[in-house]
Amino acid sequence: MTLPTALPLILSPEVAEAHAKGAPIVALESTIITHGMPFPQNVETARLVESEVRAHGATPATIAILDRQIHVGLTDPQLDALGQATNVAKLSRADLAACLAAGGTGATTVAATMICAHLAGIKVFATGGIGGVHRGAETSFDISADLRELAETPVTVVAAGAKAILDLPKTLEYLETLGVPVIAYGQDDFPAFWSRSSGLKSPLRMDSAAAIAAAHLMRGRLGLPGGQLVANPIPPDAEIPRAEIMPHIDVALAEAASKDIAAKAVTPFLLQRIYELTQGRSLTANIALVLSNARLAAAIATELGRSR
Secondary structure (H helix, E strand, O other): OOOOOOOOEEEOHHHHHHHHHOOOEEEEOOHHHHOOOOOOHHHHHHHHHHHHHHHOOOEEEEEEEEOOEEEEOOOHHHHHHHHHOOOOEEEOOOOHHHHHHHOOOEEEOHHHHHHHHHHOOOOEEEOOOEOOEOOOHHHHOOEOHHHHHHHHOOOEEEEOEEOOOOOHHHHHHHHHHHOOOEEEEOOOEEEEOOEEEEEEEOOEEEOOHHHHHHHHHHHHHHOOOOOEEEEOOOOHHHOOOHHHHHHHHHHHHHHHHHOOOOHHHHHHHHHHHHHHHOOOHHHHHHHHHHHHHHHHHHHHHHHHHHHO
16 A cells, blocks of 8 residues: 555654555554553553564554654654653544644544554554443433544454443444444453453454454455454453442542543543552553453454455
């Protein structure tokens, strides 16, 4: 694939080399760096995830907005600088173009990462968990743009399900309405981020990276828009069972409501409070699931390359 020269798009040397060779590439988001963890743990985790992608045969492409350009793949100095930057915008579809035009620094959410990955010709993206329908959405109408992006942008997203702080039944229902394939990897249940099971059955199940890659390619042949959500359960030795994590989630949700925390501030607040309530265990689990998703994404990207 030849990239349009008019795009404000810069590939890192590593990603450019992989692109030129037609080698497998896995996109990675940057909000986990700027809004998910403190420095230096955020940069250390980002490097761990990149290393995991490399170790499983693919090239990592962490995506961020710097100096009016979409950077697909970050150099070590760029990653260090982003990890310590302040006033970094958390970008989704609605504000991606505005940040680029204004020259701001931006970290990409699931939706924005999908858009940028597609512009760069990258088919597979590994993240922690997608956004979804928030609890109380019947009155707040708070639904993540990630869901609509999955219906429009042809990127396969590997996540540990949707974040457990969300309304998971409504999230699955909305994804079905949008026509997004939801594929549980290696099990029938839809995972719930820190927990291997949400208690909900996944619409689809696949047991190999090859099957997931084949489904991605078939959607393209059929002319179906959008991507796929691959729900990869957290490794068993890292999970926090649902019965254990749910009371902490309920406490954090109640605190957010009492403080009138809303919109983009909700998820960072909830994740921080759950980290505190679990005495750091939620963060350990988060790192383990992101690494697991990176491994599976690398395998899917490799299979896509073989199929093409």
